[in-house]
Amino acid sequence: MKTEFYGPDAAEVFRTAGGTGPIAERIWPDLTVHPADLQVEKTAATAFFPGRCSLPDDLSARAIDTVLIAGTVTNVCCETSARDATTHGFRTIMVADANAARRDDEHNATLHTFYRSFGDVRSTEDVLDMIKASS
Known part of the structure; x- marks a missing residue:
């Protein structure tokens, strides 16, 4: 590395x-x-690359179908993990206000691209409301 x-x-x-x-x-x-x-420990830019992290198999074994992405850096590890999670068939939501990048324009560009092409983007409040509604 x-x-x-x-x-x-x-x-x-x-x-x-x-x-x-x-x-x-x-x-x-x-x-x-x-x-x-x-x-689990992520040892690459993505938590979903085969052989680098057990997360995809661990989630599937628990019948988890939805992944929430939060962390840093929005346009690097978060975006890479989010795209790969989608590729693995997980419903993927980037939590907009729970991700951060060095600059707002980088953060917002990533969220825009992800929403337009790969998955969903929601606020923490929206996600919590969705969790409450499903309980």
Whole structure:
């Protein structure tokens, strides 16, 4: 990962940017993790590339058909994961105000393209309303 561009020292900084050790110990301390929650590590720009992350198989095994995309960077990892999730057959929603990019124009261009061609774009409030309505 990035070794050929930046060298092994910089590659290691990128690789360990999210911390090291068990995933449960690297999750934000104010986030409540329940025993049934799925925890996977993404090792590429997408969480849905075969062989790089178990997420597609894990979701399918749980009969999950809808994916919510939130995180950084909207126009890099978030967009890549969202497109790949759609390709895997998941109903995919990019949560507009739960994604971030370096610049608003990059963020908005990605959301526009995704909505026009791949899946849905909703606000957090809309998503929560949809979840409540389906419960």
